[in-house]
Amino acid sequence: MENVVQRGYWRESDGSPVKAAEAHEIWAEEAYPLLIDVARTYHSVITYKELAEKVQETSGIRTSALLHNWIGSVLGMVVREAHRRGDPPLTALVVHSDDGMVGEGYKEVLQVAGEPPLEDVLEREHHAADARLECYRRFGATLPPDGGVAALAPRLQAAVERRRARERSAQPPQVCPTCFVQLPATGICDSCG
Numbered sequence: 001m002e003n004v005v006q007r008g009y010w011r012e013s014d015g016s017p018v019k020a021a022e023a024h025e026i027w028a029e030e031a032y033p034l035l036i037d038v039a040r041t042y043h044s045v046i047t048y049k050e051l052a053e054k055v056q057e058t059s060g061i062r063t064s065a066l067l068h069n070w071i072g073s074v075l076g077m078v079v080r081e082a083h084r085r086g087d088p089p090l091t092a093l094v095v096h097s098d099d100g101m102v103g104e105g106y107k108e109v110l111q112v113a114g115e116p117p118l119e120d121v122l123e124r125e126h127h128a129a130d131a132r133l134e135c136y137r138r139f140g141a142t143l144p145p146d147g148g149v150a151a152l153a154p155r156l157q158a159a160v161e162r163r164r165a166r167e168r169s170a171q172p173p174q175v176c177p178t179c180f181v182q183l184p185a186t187g188i189c190d191s192c193g
Contacts, residue, residue, distance in 0.1 A: 010062045023063060024070060027055040028077035028124045034058070035078065035090035045153045047097040063141070083112045084163035088134035100155025102128045125152055 009018040034054050038046045046054075055074070056062050063070065075091045082090050089109040090168050094101055106124055107117050109131065118124040129150040136148060151157060173182045176189035183189055 006062065007064050009061060009063045012062050018061050020063075020065070023059075023061050024073045025077065026059050026061055026084055027074045030055040030058045030083065031078050032081060032090065032143055035093055035135075036139050037121075038093045039090065039132075039135035042136050042139050042141040042143055042148060043049055043132075043151055043154065044136075044141075045093050045095045045100070047094060048094055048103065051094055071163070072103075076108050078114050079108050089113075089131045090136055092128040092131035093135060095153045096156070097155075100153035100157070102127055102153075111113070121158065125156060128152070129153075 006015065009020055009023040010016060011018060028056055031051060034051065035046070038044050048067060052071055075094060079089060079091050082088065091106065091109060092102060099120070102124065106128060110117055112125070115160060129152050132153075133148055133150040136143065141148075152160060152183050174187060175181065176183055178192045179189065181189060183192055
């Protein structure tokens with residue numbers, strides 16, 4: 001018996017074909033509770049790839065289509081449903097595995113909310129961080145005593161901190177203008193005071 005490679009969208013149970021639009025709707029319905037589960041853990045995120053695998057697994061509907069060709073449609077439905085329910089934008093919890101950033105499709109969150117687009121990538125990431133904090137608060141994550149802070153996705157935060165450290169180390173040390181000795185962190189010369 002030869003292995004047949006499936007193409008398009010199909011039911012895992014019997015291999016029967018499924019229309020793309022139907023699969024996307026079903027996956028959006030599956031994604032909503034999965035994202036709520038992610039939001040129940042403070043500073044938790046999920047990658048596009050992880051979410052794609054989980055919605056296919058829980059729905060029993062698979063695809064051979066490339067992730068970037070369908071995930072935006074699914075997340076767009078989630079954005080609109082969250083807005084309809086009055087929930088924070090759960091799609092802020094979905095990030096790229098390589099850099100920890102939300103994707104270009106995040107602009108739909110802003111559009112649905114009636115907010116202007118954010119062209120600056122870091123501004124968009126900070127908006128998404130604020131949205132994630134709203135998600136954690138809404139869906140019962142255990143927050144620190146201070147109520148929690150909006151934070152960039154862990155991988156992106158680490159990259160930002162590395163860049164800041166490189167920038168700090170690239171700056172020449174401050175020197176006392178009187179005795180020309182390197183100043184301590186206080187910025188006040190120990191010798192000249």
